[in-house]
Amino acid sequence: MNQFWEQTILEPLRELGRQAVTSLSSLVGMLVLILLGLVVGWLAKEVIYRVLRVLRFDRLCDRLGLGTEIERLGITRSCSYLAGQVVQGIIVLTALLAGLTAMRTQWTQNLVERFFLYLPHFLAAVLILIVGALVSRFLGRSALIAAVNAGMPSARLLAGLVRFFVMTLAVVAALDELGIGRTTIIVAFAIMFGGLVTAAAIAFGLGAKELAHDLLNAQFRPPSRDAEKDTIQHL
Amino acid sequence: MAEEILTSQVREQVGALGAADIVVGIPSYNNARTISHVVRAANAGLLKYFPDRRALIVNSDGGSKDRTREAVEAAKLEARELLLVQYPLQPVHRLSTPYHGVPGKGSAFRTIFRIAELVGARACVVLDADLRSIAPEWLDLLLRPVLEHDFDYVAPYYKRHKYDGTITNSIVYPLTRALYGRRIRQPIGGDFGLSGRFLQRLLTRDVWTTDVARYGIDIWMTTIAIAENFRTCQVHLGAKIHDAKDPGSDLSAMMAQVVGSVFGLMETYENVWRNVFGSLPAPLFGFPFEVGLEPVSIDLPRMLAAFSQGCRDLRPVYQQVIPAPLLKELTDCASLPAETFVIREEIWAAAVYEFALAYHRRTITREHLLRSLTPLYLGWVASFARQTEPENPAQVEERIERLCLVYEQLKPPLLNRWSAGKG
Numbered sequence: 001m002n003q004f005w006e007q008t009i010l011e012p013l014r015e016l017g018r019q020a021v022t023s024l025s026s027l028v029g030m031l032v033l034i035l036l037g038l039v040v041g042w043l044a045k046e047v048i049y050r051v052l053r054v055l056r057f058d059r060l061c062d063r064l065g066l067g068t069e070i071e072r073l074g075i076t077r078s079c080s081y082l083a084g085q086v087v088q089g090i091i092v093l094t095a096l097l098a099g100l101t102a103m104r105t106q107w108t109q110n111l112v113e114r115f116f117l118y119l120p121h122f123l124a125a126v127l128i129l130i131v132g133a134l135v136s137r138f139l140g141r142s143a144l145i146a147a148v149n150a151g152m153p154s155a156r157l158l159a160g161l162v163r164f165f166v167m168t169l170a171v172v173a174a175l176d177e178l179g180i181g182r183t184t185i186i187v188a189f190a191i192m193f194g195g196l197v198t199a200a201a202i203a204f205g206l207g208a209k210e211l212a213h214d215l216l217n218a219q220f221r222p223p224s225r226d227a228e229k230d231t232i233q234h235l
Numbered sequence: 236m237a238e239e240i241l242t243s244q245v246r247e248q249v250g251a252l253g254a255a256d257i258v259v260g261i262p263s264y265n266n267a268r269t270i271s272h273v274v275r276a277a278n279a280g281l282l283k284y285f286p287d288r289r290a291l292i293v294n295s296d297g298g299s300k301d302r303t304r305e306a307v308e309a310a311k312l313e314a315r316e317l318l319l320v321q322y323p324l325q326p327v328h329r330l331s332t333p334y335h336g337v338p339g340k341g342s343a344f345r346t347i348f349r350i351a352e353l354v355g356a357r358a359c360v361v362l363d364a365d366l367r368s369i370a371p372e373w374l375d376l377l378l379r380p381v382l383e384h385d386f387d388y389v390a391p392y393y394k395r396h397k398y399d400g401t402i403t404n405s406i407v408y409p410l411t412r413a414l415y416g417r418r419i420r421q422p423i424g425g426d427f428g429l430s431g432r433f434l435q436r437l438l439t440r441d442v443w444t445t446d447v448a449r450y451g452i453d454i455w456m457t458t459i460a461i462a463e464n465f466r467t468c469q470v471h472l473g474a475k476i477h478d479a480k481d482p483g484s485d486l487s488a489m490m491a492q493v494v495g496s497v498f499g500l501m502e503t504y505e506n507v508w509r510n511v512f513g514s515l516p517a518p519l520f521g522f523p524f525e526v527g528l529e530p531v532s533i534d535l536p537r538m539l540a541a542f543s544q545g546c547r548d549l550r551p552v553y554q555q556v557i558p559a560p561l562l563k564e565l566t567d568c569a570s571l572p573a574e575t576f577v578i579r580e581e582i583w584a585a586a587v588y589e590f591a592l593a594y595h596r597r598t599i600t601r602e603h604l605l606r607s608l609t610p611l612y613l614g615w616v617a618s619f620a621r622q623t624e625p626e627n628p629a630q631v632e633e634r635i636e637r638l639c640l641v642y643e644q645l646k647p648p649l650l651n652r653w654s655a656g657k658g
Contacts, residue, residue: 141552145552
């Protein structure tokens with residue numbers, strides 16, 4: 001009778017108790033780690049924000065055009081603050097993952113492992129998008145200024161197209177890096193790009209025959225005397 | 236030890252020639268049509284005005300492909316030594332032809348100055364190879380202040396059509412004058428006289444391979460002369476007529492090169508110009524005579540259209556560079572009818588200072604900044620041309636003088652903001 005009690009009632013209860021204590025300690029460990037992450041993250045954010053402000057990081061971002069791009073996304077915070085927030089996010093995320101690891105269950109281990117495998121791709125995609133935004137802005141502005149100086153009436157449209165194409169390329173590359181709909185996106189992009197180029201070529205050939213003629217003439221034939229309205233020497 | 240830019244062969248040639256009092260340098264690149272005239276005029280000037288001085292004429296050519304060297308050889312001189320040297324044209328010179336002067340004009344000048352230094356020249360004169368209006372008297376005018384009056388830098392003073400040299404008249408001259416306090420009317424004229432000690436100073440500088448030497452050698456020399464207190468004067472040379480430039484040349488690239496050089500020098504000589512207020516005239520020698528000038532036609536509607544489009548399409552760029560009230564005043568001008576179109580001097584000078592500040596602070600990419608100035612500049616030229624249409628040269632000069640005074644008046648606020656912008 002005693003053995004029965006021992007094996008069927010008390011032992012499972014002890015086991016349950018042991019597991020509860022283990023789980024509880026893991027849970028407490030996780031909570032402590034997360035709490036620590038939140039505190040350290042907040043501190044890091046504040047320190048980074050203040051240091052970057054002293055180092056005039058916002059001005060650098062404005063100069064690079066990053067500030068304007070961020071503003072365009074509807075984010076009103078300064079680049080220094082955002083950089084602090086990014087660091088805070090990374091620290092909190094790391095603490096969360098450490099906490100999950102502390103749980104010592106199979107699915108949390110798998111989750112953490114998969115996260116770390118995916119992280120480089122994610123970071124690469126973010127980098128591609130940032131570089132893409134900067135390059136599209138630079139090339140867009142180059143095209144805008146060149147087109148205005150050349151007196152092209154559709155200068156803004158041209159600049160917008162340049163920005164759009166560069167950004168599209170960057171998004172496609174970023175999605176490809178993330179492995180999201182890889183084939184579909186590349187095929188869609190190729191179809192869209194090829195279609196647009198073909199459409200533009202046909203439109204230019206048919207609709208702007210005169211313009212094409214004039215452009216080629218201007219490019220390869222010396223200007224006639226009548227065309228030289230300005231004989232001004234600027235220097 | 237400074238880098239030797241002359242080949243051993245050229246050094247031997249120079250050594251064989253011996254000492255010379257005067258060196259006449261003519262940098263060239265594809266100037267076959269005009270260079271023999273320039274060489275002959277230089278030779279005639281030396282014979283007539285400096286018969287007792289030993290002189291050397293140096294043609295520093297950047298690898299012309301139009302028989303420029305043959306044209307120089309054809310102008311064989313009797314009493315003068317003629318030295319033909321080639322300066323190395325760097326890949327960057329080939330890729331990016333300057334719109335002001337020959338490619339690698341800095342290298343050409345450096346070669347000429349080094350030769351002048353080797354022969355111990357007391358005076359050196361540099362002449363553009365595309366000149367059509369040069370006369371032998373130019374040699375006397377450019378050299379005598381150096382040889383007999385102890386000047387170090389002789390700048391040209393040309394008679395020009397009121398629509399000629401508009402970048403000089405609207406930006407380079409007023410800005411240089413307001414900054415450094417010397418009234419050198421043609422700071423990027425192209426034909427200069429230099430003393431031996433001044434060219435030795437120039438040779439010690441390490442800017443010969445930079446953009447300043449590449450595109451802004453003239454304004455660089457003028458600025459050094461003023462900023463480093465060399466004795467500077469001007470001489471009346473009459474009209475400057477030179478071979479027509481390529482009509483398709485890109486104005487915005489020219490703006491970027493010339494104005495970029497002036498803005499770049501503002502950073503180099505900040506410690507000099509921040510202590511200068513007002514301006515003093517530079518001594519002017521020679522006889523001011525009236526000359527017939529070639530007519531200049533100007534396409535006002537095109538310029539006004541460029542200005543309006545710039546104000547409309549480049550607004551996002553200008554918003555980063557020009558404060559809102561000033562930008563509003565500028566864009567308000569765009570809505571004026573052509574008959575009453577005017578940009579006031581205060582607005583123009585303030586806009587140029589804002590661009591200088593933005594260049595200093597690197598608010599946006601410098602190339603973008605400088606090129607985006609072109610539509611505003613065309614607006615200013617249109618305004619200037621419309622207002623000066625009925626005016627004679629003296630009245631036009633008075634108008635330029637007023638603009639210069641505005642630049643000088645607006646300098647103190649620029650100074651405060653320049654320092655505040657340092658970081």
